[in-house]
Amino acid sequence: MSSRDASVVFYFQAHQPYRLSRYTFFDIGTKKPRFDDAENKRIVKRVAERCYVPMNTLLREAIEATDGAFRCSFSLSGTLLTQLEDWAPQALDTFVALAETGAVEFLCETAYHSLASVANPAEFERQVETQRARIEELFGRSPRTFRNTELVFDEDIAKRVEDLGFDTLLGEGAERLLRGRSWRKVYGVRGCERLKLLLRDYPFSDDIAFRFSNREWEHYPLMADTYADWLDKSAQDGDVIGLFMDYETFGEHQWAETGILDFMKHLPAFVLAKDGLNFRTTSEASATATIAEHLAVPDPISWADQERDLSAWLSNHMQHAAHDALYELADDARAAAANGHPELFEEWRKLTTSDHVYYMCTKLRSDGDVHEYFTPYESPHDSFILFMNVLDDLAARLRTVRQPAGA
Amino acid sequence: MKVLMLGWEYPPRFSGGLGAACEGLAGGLAGLGVETVFVVPTDGGTTATARARGGPRIVSAQELESERPIGGRTSVGAQGPTGDARYSWLVAGHGASDDVRLRRLFVDSPLTPYLGASGYAHELRRQPGAGSAVYGADLGAEVERYTRAVLGLLERERFDVVHAHDWMSFPAGILAQERAGLPLVCHFHSCEFDRKGWNADDRIRDVEALALERADSVVCVSGYTRDKLIRHYGAVPEKLVVVHNGHTARSHPPRVETPGPPLVLFLGRMTNQKGPDIFLDAACAVVATHPDAKFCLVGDGELFPQLVERSAKLGIARNVHFTGFLEGDELDTMLARTDVFVMPSVSEPFGLVALEAIDAGVPAVLSRQSGVAEVVPIGPRFDYWDTDALVRILCELIDDPERAREVARAQADALAPADWKERAATVLRLYEGLAG
Known part of the structure; x- marks a missing residue:
C-alpha cells in the first residue's frame, strides 16, 4: 500500500493572436484590413497540423489506453478558438473529442488573451464572461478554474476571480511569491476566502518546455522514463506538481523531430507505474488539497521571463x-x-x-x-x-x- | 573636357541629398558638353537608370573590378609621400584585408556619414546575395576597394580633371591627382564637423584636412560650409568656391487641402546633425495647445529607435508617426499632405530637402544653421537651440493657414533661379581654369 498521493497536473495553454497588417502611415484612413488574416490563417493551419491535431490525438489515445487515469487540463484563448473555427475546424473537433473523454478540463481565461486585468476591471470581467460562456458551449461544462493571461495575478486580480465564482486560480511558483516555501502546496491569496492557488513547478515544467531540445543540456536527450523517475523521487505525499506550459511546445516551438511528441506519448504509462503518482485536472487537484497558507501578493506575478512580472509587456x-x-x-x-x-x-x-x-x-x-x-x-x-x-x-x-x- | 567624378551616391542609390546633388551637377555638365565618367561604389541598378536618362556615364566600382581585377596587393602601393601620418591609412589597407588599423578605423566609428559602420553592415545584409565577394567586409574595406577600382580605371582612360564628392571618395581623388597628374577638385557637401560637431572622428577630419590641402580647388555647397572649412580646418580661403546646389523643379501631385488635422513634417536622416529630437520637443509643446496636430518623421538613421521611444515617453505617440525612408510617389504623397515642413538641422551644409518641400508648395521653416537659407532668403527662421521660437512659428502657421500659404508662395518664387545648369556653368569655368 502506498502512503503517498501526489498530483501530477498537466495544464496546456494554447493561444494564437491576430497579427497586424503592415499598416503604414499611408494606410491610415483607408479600407485596408487591420489584421493580416492571410498570415494568421497560414500560421494557425500550420500549428494545427504540427501540434494541435497530432497532440490531441496522442493525448486521447493515452487517456483511452489508461482508462482515464491520464488526465490533463487546457486553456484555449478565444482568439485561437475563433481562428480554429474559421480556418482549422477539424482541429477544433479534436479538442472537443478530448472534452468528451471526461478526463480533460477546460479552463477559463480572458477571451482575447488580454491584459485587461491590469488595465480595465470592467472589460476584464466582460472578457471572462465571454470566454466562460464560450467554453461551456463548446466543451459542455462551465469552467471552475481560471488562468489569467500569462498567469498574471496579484491580490486584486485573485479577489476578482473569486468574486466571479471560480474555485481555483493558476499562478507561477515564483520565488518572489514563495520566499522559500514549496510551490507544490496549494495556497490561498490574502484577501480571498476560498480561492485555491495552484502553482507552476517551473523546474519540472521547463525541463519539457524549454530544455528538452537543448543539446547543451546535461540531461539531453531526456527520456520519458527518466523524467518519471525524477517525479517519483521528488514527489511527497500531498504534493501538487504543476506542469504548466504552452501547448505549442509540442511540435511547434520544438518540432516533432526533437522527439517531444514521442516523449509525451510514453510519459503517462511511466508515471502511472509509480506508486502514488496520480494525474489530476486542475480542479481535481484543487479539490483534494486544503489551503496551506494565505500568501501576500501585492505586485503582479507572471510566468514570463526571468523577472516573472509584467515587464515583458509593460516596461518600456x-x-x-x-x-x-x-x-x-x-x-x-x-x-x-x-x-x-x-x-x-x-x-x-x-x-x-x-x-x-x-x-x-x-x-x-x-x-x-x-x-x-x-x-x-x-x-x-x-x-x-x-x-x-x-x-x-x-x-x-x-x-x-x-x-x-x-x- | 573629360571629367572623372568620384562619388558615393547616385540615384537611385542614395540615402540623401548627396546623390541628388551629384546627379544634378553631372546632368548640368552633360548639358554643357562635358564628358563625365561617374564612379559609384556599386551598381545597384544605377547604371541602367542613368543611361536611360541620357546623363553621364555611370561606372560602378563593382563593374570596374569585374572587368579588370586589380591584381596583386601592391597596385595602390605605398607609393604616396612618406612621413605624412594623415596619408598612411589611405594606402594602409591596400589588399591587406587583415590590416588591423584599417579595419578598426571604421568599425568602431558608428557615426560616420551616410553610412556608419553599423549602417553599412545593415546595408550589407539587405543586399541580395550579400557577401564579401562583392562588398568590403566593412566600410573601411569598401572605401579601400573603391579606391583601388578608380586607380584601375585611370590606367585605361585619360581625363582632364578629377572631381571628388565628400570624404569617402577623397582618398581616390588624391591618389588620382598623384598618379595621373590630374587637377583635383574636392566637393564638400558636408564635413565631419557638420555631422558630429565636437565629437568629430579625427581620422575622418584628417582625410578632409588632407583633401583641403591637396585639392587644386574646393567647391563648397554654401557660404555656411565655406566658413566652417575656414574656421575649423584652417582652409585657404582663396581655394574655396561656393556653388550652391541647384534644384530642378518637377511636377508634384496637387496639394491635399483637407480639413483634417494639421500635419508637420520632418524629412531627413535620423542623426543628431538633422535635429529630429528638436522636432519632437517642438511637437510635444505644440500638442499641448493643438491636441490634434500630427507630426511625421520621414527617414531612417541611427537615432530611429531612440526617437520612437522618446515620442512614447513624451506622451505624444498618438500625434507622432514614423514612416521610415520614403521616395518617389510615397514621398510626393507625403509632401502633398504636409502643412508645414521643418528643417531643424544643427549644422546643415545645404539641405536639399527644403527645396523639395518648397517646390511641392509646402512652407519651409529652417534653422539658421543651414546653407539652404542662402538661396531661400525668405520665411520663418529659428536657431536650432531655440525650441520656443520653433513652437511659436509652428503654432502661427498652423493657426493661420492663409499665412502658411503666403510663405509657401513667397519661398517658391524666391527659388525660381536655382537652376542646375547655371551651377554647372560655374563648375565648368573652374575646370577650364585648372586644366588650362
Whole structure:
C-alpha cells in the first residue's frame, strides 16, 4: 500500500493572436484590413497540423489506453478558438473529442488573451464572461478554474476571480511569491476566502518546455522514463506538481523531430507505474488539497521571463504608450458596438491581446531570444509603429460612429 | 573636357541629398558638353537608370573590378609621400584585408556619414546575395576597394580633371591627382564637423584636412560650409568656391487641402546633425495647445529607435508617426499632405530637402544653421537651440493657414533661379581654369 498521493497536473495553454497588417502611415484612413488574416490563417493551419491535431490525438489515445487515469487540463484563448473555427475546424473537433473523454478540463481565461486585468476591471470581467460562456458551449461544462493571461495575478486580480465564482486560480511558483516555501502546496491569496492557488513547478515544467531540445543540456536527450523517475523521487505525499506550459511546445516551438511528441506519448504509462503518482485536472487537484497558507501578493506575478512580472509587456515607454492609448478607447469601442458596429468593438478587443505589447519589448539578456522567436516584426519599434498606426485608424473610425446612425 | 567624378551616391542609390546633388551637377555638365565618367561604389541598378536618362556615364566600382581585377596587393602601393601620418591609412589597407588599423578605423566609428559602420553592415545584409565577394567586409574595406577600382580605371582612360564628392571618395581623388597628374577638385557637401560637431572622428577630419590641402580647388555647397572649412580646418580661403546646389523643379501631385488635422513634417536622416529630437520637443509643446496636430518623421538613421521611444515617453505617440525612408510617389504623397515642413538641422551644409518641400508648395521653416537659407532668403527662421521660437512659428502657421500659404508662395518664387545648369556653368569655368 502506498502512503503517498501526489498530483501530477498537466495544464496546456494554447493561444494564437491576430497579427497586424503592415499598416503604414499611408494606410491610415483607408479600407485596408487591420489584421493580416492571410498570415494568421497560414500560421494557425500550420500549428494545427504540427501540434494541435497530432497532440490531441496522442493525448486521447493515452487517456483511452489508461482508462482515464491520464488526465490533463487546457486553456484555449478565444482568439485561437475563433481562428480554429474559421480556418482549422477539424482541429477544433479534436479538442472537443478530448472534452468528451471526461478526463480533460477546460479552463477559463480572458477571451482575447488580454491584459485587461491590469488595465480595465470592467472589460476584464466582460472578457471572462465571454470566454466562460464560450467554453461551456463548446466543451459542455462551465469552467471552475481560471488562468489569467500569462498567469498574471496579484491580490486584486485573485479577489476578482473569486468574486466571479471560480474555485481555483493558476499562478507561477515564483520565488518572489514563495520566499522559500514549496510551490507544490496549494495556497490561498490574502484577501480571498476560498480561492485555491495552484502553482507552476517551473523546474519540472521547463525541463519539457524549454530544455528538452537543448543539446547543451546535461540531461539531453531526456527520456520519458527518466523524467518519471525524477517525479517519483521528488514527489511527497500531498504534493501538487504543476506542469504548466504552452501547448505549442509540442511540435511547434520544438518540432516533432526533437522527439517531444514521442516523449509525451510514453510519459503517462511511466508515471502511472509509480506508486502514488496520480494525474489530476486542475480542479481535481484543487479539490483534494486544503489551503496551506494565505500568501501576500501585492505586485503582479507572471510566468514570463526571468523577472516573472509584467515587464515583458509593460516596461518600456512604447509599451506603456500603446497600452494606455488602447485602453483610452475602451468606452468608444464599446459604444460603437451599441451603435451598430460590433465589428469595431471586436477589432479593438483583438488589439487587447497581450502579444501586441510583448512584441514591443526591448529587454535584452537571455529572454531576448524568446521574444525574438515569437515576434513577427523586424524590431520592437516597428511593431510599435504598426500598432499605433492601426490604433490611430481605429480611433478615427470610432469617432465617426460615435453618433448613433440617424441621430 | 573629360571629367572623372568620384562619388558615393547616385540615384537611385542614395540615402540623401548627396546623390541628388551629384546627379544634378553631372546632368548640368552633360548639358554643357562635358564628358563625365561617374564612379559609384556599386551598381545597384544605377547604371541602367542613368543611361536611360541620357546623363553621364555611370561606372560602378563593382563593374570596374569585374572587368579588370586589380591584381596583386601592391597596385595602390605605398607609393604616396612618406612621413605624412594623415596619408598612411589611405594606402594602409591596400589588399591587406587583415590590416588591423584599417579595419578598426571604421568599425568602431558608428557615426560616420551616410553610412556608419553599423549602417553599412545593415546595408550589407539587405543586399541580395550579400557577401564579401562583392562588398568590403566593412566600410573601411569598401572605401579601400573603391579606391583601388578608380586607380584601375585611370590606367585605361585619360581625363582632364578629377572631381571628388565628400570624404569617402577623397582618398581616390588624391591618389588620382598623384598618379595621373590630374587637377583635383574636392566637393564638400558636408564635413565631419557638420555631422558630429565636437565629437568629430579625427581620422575622418584628417582625410578632409588632407583633401583641403591637396585639392587644386574646393567647391563648397554654401557660404555656411565655406566658413566652417575656414574656421575649423584652417582652409585657404582663396581655394574655396561656393556653388550652391541647384534644384530642378518637377511636377508634384496637387496639394491635399483637407480639413483634417494639421500635419508637420520632418524629412531627413535620423542623426543628431538633422535635429529630429528638436522636432519632437517642438511637437510635444505644440500638442499641448493643438491636441490634434500630427507630426511625421520621414527617414531612417541611427537615432530611429531612440526617437520612437522618446515620442512614447513624451506622451505624444498618438500625434507622432514614423514612416521610415520614403521616395518617389510615397514621398510626393507625403509632401502633398504636409502643412508645414521643418528643417531643424544643427549644422546643415545645404539641405536639399527644403527645396523639395518648397517646390511641392509646402512652407519651409529652417534653422539658421543651414546653407539652404542662402538661396531661400525668405520665411520663418529659428536657431536650432531655440525650441520656443520653433513652437511659436509652428503654432502661427498652423493657426493661420492663409499665412502658411503666403510663405509657401513667397519661398517658391524666391527659388525660381536655382537652376542646375547655371551651377554647372560655374563648375565648368573652374575646370577650364585648372586644366588650362
